[in-house]
Amino acid sequence: MKLARKKIYLITGGAGFIGSNFVHYLYEKEENIEVRVLDKLTYAANLRNLKEFESRRGFEFIRGDICDAKVVKKAMAGAQVVVNFAAETAVDRSIDDPQSFLKTDIFGVYVLLNEARKNKNLKKFIQISTDEVYGQILKGSFMETSPLNPRNPYSASKLGGDRLAYSFFATYRLPVTITRASNNYGPWAYLEKVIPLFITNLIDGRKIPVYGEGKQIRDWLYVKDHCTAIYLLTCKGADGEVYNIGGGQECTNIALARQIIKLMGKTQRDIEFVQDRPGHDFRYSLDCSKLKKLGWEPQYNLAKGLQETVEWYGANENWWRPVKQKMDQKYLTGYWGRK
Ligand code: NAD
Numbered sequence: 492m493k494l495a496r497k498k499i500y501l502i503t504g505g506a507g508f509i510g511s512n513f514v515h516y517l518y519e520k521e522e523n524i525e526v527r528v529l530d531k532l533t534y535a536a537n538l539r540n541l542k543e544f545e546s547r548r549g550f551e552f553i554r555g556d557i558c559d560a561k562v563v564k565k566a567m568a569g570a571q572v573v574v575n576f577a578a579e580t581a582v583d584r585s586i587d588d589p590q591s592f593l594k595t596d597i598f599g600v601y602v603l604l605n606e607a608r609k610n611k612n613l614k615k616f617i618q619i620s621t622d623e624v625y626g627q628i629l630k631g632s633f634m635e636t637s638p639l640n641p642r643n644p645y646s647a648s649k650l651g652g653d654r655l656a657y658s659f660f661a662t663y664r665l666p667v668t669i670t671r672a673s674n675n676y677g678p679w680a681y682l683e684k685v686i687p688l689f690i691t692n693l694i695d696g697r698k699i700p701v702y703g704e705g706k707q708i709r710d711w712l713y714v715k716d717h718c719t720a721i722y723l724l725t726c727k728g729a730d731g732e733v734y735n736i737g738g739g740q741e742c743t744n745i746a747l748a749r750q751i752i753k754l755m756g757k758t759q760r761d762i763e764f765v766q767d768r769p770g771h772d773f774r775y776s777l778d779c780s781k782l783k784k785l786g787w788e789p790q791y792n793l794a795k796g797l798q799e800t801v802e803w804y805g806a807n808e809n810w811w812r813p814v815k816q817k818m819d820q821k822y823l824t825g826y827w828g829r830k
């Protein structure tokens with residue numbers, strides 16, 4: 492009897508926030524798989540997110556840069572599914588210093604796509620893009636066909652990767668599917684992202700920095716809901732297509748701050764209004780009917796997701812404490828050198 496060959500997944504950026512959640516989800520869904528994580532281990536990565544898989548057969552961690560064709564070629568060998576999470580991801584950092592964003596989020600995607608073209612086993616290449624490539628929307632919601640108007644170096648670089656991935660479908664018929672998700676939150680997020688920053692600052696008795704008047708709106712997606720959508724698209728996503736993934740939980744930043752404060756038994760005095768982000772996108776909002784037609788629905792509303800997230804950071808201080816200790820003061824206080 493011939494044994495079925497194990498499906499091989501290459502997960503780039505799998506030591507970061509969403510990538511590591513996705514590796515956990517993959518192992519919940521499938522047993523007979525090989526998972527290779529390729530990650531450069533930037534400041535945002537944390538190998539502890541993957542600790543339980545270290546000694547698992549079929550799991551391999553490769554430290555390397557997606558811009559390095561040699562490393563990528565090796566990691567890509569025989570992979571059927573590639574999911575590219577690897578990116579520089581922080582908008583505020585991209586405003587301070589855009590260069591690394593252009594390199595990883597555009598050139599790195601090119602190197603991955605180019606090696607993927609040579610991989611005869613490839614069935615699906617998922618490029619994880621972002622809703623930020625649309626720019627801001629004051630009324631209504633973005634469709635996958637809406638105009639693309641990124642307004643900061645992060646989102647402009649992500650758009651480069653997004654369209655390069657599409658070009659490899661249109662030109663070479665590479666089986667590419669592109670996802671554009673809204674803001675994620677949940678376990679293992681690096682502490683510069685607003686929700687873990689606020690929660691851990693409040694645990695430490697620090698103030699939470701709200702930019703401007705806090706009127707900007709984000710659509711919050713619990714990371715597990717994001718993972719279910721990506722997994723579905725590895726099986727059912729059409730080649731050459733883009734899918735929006737949104738939580739359908741729009742909230743102003745000040746309302747978000749107040750919800751977290753209430754959950755944690757803190758007071759309004761714990762909020763500090765700080766200088767606004769330059770070019771701050773006012774609102775993101777996604778129409779996700781295309782993805783919902785494939786059978787996806789988010790399972791978390793913001794109240795449930797925030798409750799779990801607050802509990803997770805409360806119970807996992809040993810995970811985030813060393814990260815926070817290494818963080819620069821300017822990230823914790825919302826200073827960003829802008830005052
Ligand atoms: P993250 O910053 O937590 O993780 C990124 C990971 O990529 C890190 O482990 C880092 O070491 C790795 N990496 C960076 N540059 C690399 C390189 N050159 N080579 C190899 N690895 C590299 O980011 P995240 O929040 O998990 O985001 C993952 C993906 O999802 C990104 O592509 C991001 O643009 C996209 N996205 C994120 C959100 C969100 O709210 N966090 C929303 C929509 C889309």
Ligand code: TYD
Binds near residue numbers: 582686
């Ligand atoms: P962030 O988590 O940086 O994600 P993004 O910029 O990709 O949306 O920020 C989410 C929102 O929270 C954004 O409108 C900026 C705001 N924000 C604050 O008000 N204070 C903060 O300290 C941070 C990091 C963000």
